[in-house]
Amino acid sequence: xxxxxxxxxxxxxxxxxxxxxxxxWFEVFxxxxxxxxxxxxxxxxxxxxxxxxxxxxxxxxxETAREHxxxxxxxxxxxxxxxxxxxxxxxxxxxxxNEMRFALDFIWIANGRVVDLHENVPxxxxxxxxxxxxxxxxPVDFVLEVPAGFIQRFGITMGTPFALTGKPVDKTxxxxxxxxx
Numbered sequence: 263x264x265x266x267x268x269x270x271x272x273x274x275x276x277x278x279x280x281x282x283x284x285x286x287w288f289e290v291f292x293x294x295x296x297x298x299x300x301x302x303x304x305x306x307x308x309x310x311x312x313x314x315x316x317x318x319x320x321x322x323x324x325e326t327a328r329e330h331x332x333x334x335x336x337x338x339x340x341x342x343x344x345x346x347x348x349x350x351x352x353x354x355x356x357x358x359x360n361e362m363r364f365a366l367d368f369i370w371i372a373n374g375r376v377v378d379l380h381e382n383v384p385x386x387x388x389x390x391x392x393x394x395x396x397x398x399x400x401p402v403d404f405v406l407e408v409p410a411g412f413i414q415r416f417g418i419t420m421g422t423p424f425a426l427t428g429k430p431v432d433k434t435x436x437x438x439x440x441x442x443x
Contacts, residue, residue, distance in 0.1 A: 352401035365410035
């Protein structure tokens with residue numbers, strides 16, 4: 263038979279292990295969902311209008327480290343005209359196409375102008391052993407991810423002006439207007 267001290271130690275151990283398991287679960291699966299399925303449920307995100315050359319866009323803002331890491335991975339479509347990654351200081355971030363479902367164009371922006379372009383970056387196929395990465399040639403303040411073909415379709419070139427316009431607004435993130443045109 264177990265004495266009171268042994269029983270207490272075992273019970274304490276079970277409580278600690280349970281707590282660690284719960285902590286791990288929500289650290290690995292923050293939304294509590296283990297599913298690998300693509301979520302098509304609308305999400306609330308911050309949007310802002312932007313002017314890129316002659317093109318007015320409505321972009322989803324990605325401002326936090328967590329939003330930067332997630333990006334458009336596992337999304338069925340862009341869900342806006344593009345996703346704008348905002349950096350507090352100029353840098354040369356490396357972007358990867360991990361768990362992407364569609365190809366992208368990357369527009370790298372510094373000091374209100376396009377400073378680099380990557381067109382038609384493909385998403386990984388199931389058999390790909392390496393995930394493609396892209397990086398600007400110079401430090402940037404913003405990275406705009408748009409549907410593949412956008413750069414050519416709208417004539418975006420080095421030096422094209424860029425500005426955020428309007429105020430940030432929280433709203434539902436749904437299907438892309440540009441992908442539907």
